[in-house]
Amino acid sequence: MRNIFSFLLAFVLIGTIVSGCKEKPVTTPGDLEAPKIFLSGPEVVPLGSFVQMQSSDSFFVDVRFEDDFELRDYDISIRFMPSLNYLKTTNDPWNEHWFGNLDGKLGGANFLTHIVYNPTAGPYEFRVRCTDESGKQTEVLTYIFMTNQGDSIKPTVTLNQPDTTDVDTFTIGQQIPVIGLANDPGGLIEDIYIRVRDGFTNELMMDSEIRIDTIFLNPVVIDTFVTIPAGTVPGDYNLEVYANDPTFNVGSITAKVYIKPN
Structure with missing residues (x-):
């Protein structure tokens, strides 16, 4: 009886040692980084500089998105800059808005857009915003200066x-x-x-x-x-x-x- 008990005790100890030597499971880290935006159209210029455009022109919006985990969506907008809203004219400023869903680690948007015929002239803000699945956001800004085709000579x-x-x-x-x-x-x-x-x-x-x-x-x-x-x-x-x-x-x-x- 004593031999049987000793044998069972040894078996339990060996099993405990073997189970204790098992490798820990490999875990994948969560979403650690905000998405990246690469805007090649229109050109990215700093605040105070402008990409010159005329009414009735067209241009390509070309942007690529990357994330270390999972992309969710993008938002692209063009709006008259409130900080330079010195005209107070009755005609409407040029406003555009595009939204799209994304998935995976890579995505993009590429399309041709046309400027309306007679927008309010002056400076506009072009904003691209990207959100990943964890809610992290990145945005890129560039600036457009609009003139009217009917009279392109400014004072x-x-x-x-x-x-x-x-x-x-x-x-x-x-x-x-x-x-x-x-x-x-x-x-x-x-x-x-x-x-x-x-x-x-x-x-x-x-x-x-x-x-x-x-x-x-x-x-x-x-x-x-x-x-x-x-x-x-x-x-x-x-x-x-x-x-x-x-x-x-x-x-x-x-x-x-x-x-x-x-």
Whole structure:
């Protein structure tokens, strides 16, 4: 009896040792990375630069998506840039939106799109967004500047004050003179828009917007000023002057200024 018990005990110990030596199962890591976007059409340019286009043009949207685990969907949109919405015209801006489902680790979108005949001229944002199965998102932005085919010559704006080559300095409470000329070789000037933006945050300086509407003259002498309000944060600022014609083409100029404490 003792021999039988010893044999069974040895068998249990061997089984325990063998089971303890089994390899741990191999596990696949989860989705660790956000998807990648490779946009080749239209060209990717940084904020402040633009891909030039005209109404009634067409162009290819060409984009590739990659993910380390599983793609889910993409979203592509074109919209007028709210931060530069200086026209306030009655015709509709050009807006487009495309959505598609994706699966696997690779995907893409490639198609031809046509620009509407008479969109609001000016800057547009082209945004591509991709989402993977775990909800991680990536987006790529590029920028388009639209002119109208019927009148592709945009107005020109020149400034005598402030200086556009050097940086003029002003004190809080002081007036920034805005003196210059708007000219449209193709027709008339309809509207003038002036504003001052923080050079770091791009936020508008309080009470800095000036709109001169329904002018219909050419050329137009610009002679006004912007008062720097109390509470303005000292630093670098951009004074921007825009002029648009009746076909919604836009010309602009920027003068960099420095605002110091009083």
